[in-house]
Amino acid sequence: MPIFDFQCQDCGKSFDKMLSYMDKDKVHCPECDSSNLKQLLSSFNTTRGGTKTNKLPGPDSCGGCSNSGCPMRF
Structure with a gap:
């Protein structure tokens, strides 16, 4: 069941x-x-296999690409 955020x-x-x-x-x-x-x-x-958690890319999980126009670059 999903969790919804409200204000x-x-x-x-x-x-x-x-x-x-x-x-x-x-x-x-x-x-x-x-x-x-x-x-x-x-x-x-998202969870796959019951134990491993895959998070969306963020500042601490970015692959470190050198593309300065990358939307995932913080």
Whole structure:
């Protein structure tokens, strides 16, 4: 089941919730109970073989390419 990140547009609280895709429109803010929420962009990991975690490339896992125009270069 995916984890979705939200921010309440009424009180500003950010929070995450594990729920099915079909239920994400039924979420309420845990602080003020508002349903006026904005879904935030979340990063994610994938697991293969049950134990190995593959993360998206980032500053500490970049291959160190020399291309200065590379979008993965920080």
